Amino acid sequence: MVxxxxxxxxxxxxxxxxxxxxxxxxxxxxxxxxxxxGPVYVMTGELPDLDFITRIISKRPRDIYIIANTVAxxxxxxxxxRFPMVRIALHPKTNAKIVLVAPETVWLSSADFxxxxxxxxxxxxxxxxxxxxxxxxxxxxIWKEATELASGxx
Numbered sequence: 233m234v235x236x237x238x239x240x241x242x243x244x245x246x247x248x249x250x251x252x253x254x255x256x257x258x259x260x261x262x263x264x265x266x267x268x269x270g271p272v273y274v275m276t277g278e279l280p281d282l283d284f285i286t287r288i289i290s291k292r293p294r295d296i297y298i299i300a301n302t303v304a305x306x307x308x309x310x311x312x313x314r315f316p317m318v319r320i321a322l323h324p325k326t327n328a329k330i331v332l333v334a335p336e337t338v339w340l341s342s343a344d345f346x347x348x349x350x351x352x353x354x355x356x357x358x359x360x361x362x363x364x365x366x367x368x369x370x371x372x373x374i375w376k377e378a379t380e381l382a383s384g385x386x
Contacts, residue, residue, distance in 0.1 A: 244365070248358040254351045258288060261331070261339055261356065265291040270334025273371045274298040277327040279307035280346035289315055298345070299371070299378050301326045312381045321378035328374075332367050336360040 235241075265272070265288065272295065279285060279300050289296060293315040300308050302322045312320050331339040341354035 244359055244361045246357050246359040246362065250356040251353065252356070253353045256354060257347065258331070258341075258343070258345055259284065261354070262288050262291070262333070265289075268292065268333060271295045271297060272334070273330075273332040273367060274345050275300075275326060275328040275330045275371060275374065276345035277301045277304070277329065278344045278346070279304045279311065280344055280348060282307055282310055282346075284347040285311065285345065286314060289318060293317055297321075297371070297375070299323055299326050299374055300345075308381055312383065316383045319380060321375055321380040323374055323378040326374060326378070328370065330366065330370065332363055332371060334363070336363045338362045338366055 262272075274297065276298070277300070279298075289311070294317045296315075296318045298308070298311070298318065298320045300320065300322055302324045305322060308320050308322060311318065329341040329344055331341075331345065333339070336358050338357040338359065339354055340357075341352060343350070343352035343354065
């Protein structure tokens, strides 16, 4: 059976994908962040372990956009004060765990962006089509509904 575009998603072909099951962290997945020239888009429910997230973002603390659930307000404010050039917005219904790394990398994970002690899994794709569609139909759409944090003290 072949997938097709419908209200439940879009179809695409991908020749380069990776599944990790309890074998990788966000730090590992984004280990080359300093070398990435384009934007990085993060959607997460919560922001667990701010020191861990700080180590990831400090590799390149610009051109990063984060949407977190409103339950992560305190952590989001702390991140914003540490990294004023990182754009952070909150949305009350966000629970997606996805990271888009320009120009073609898509990470879908069961884990929030940060550190976890749970058994998690993720799939990484190199697909310009999946990247573009996920950015436009998911990230950009939710960003428009979210409330962006202003720069300044937390």
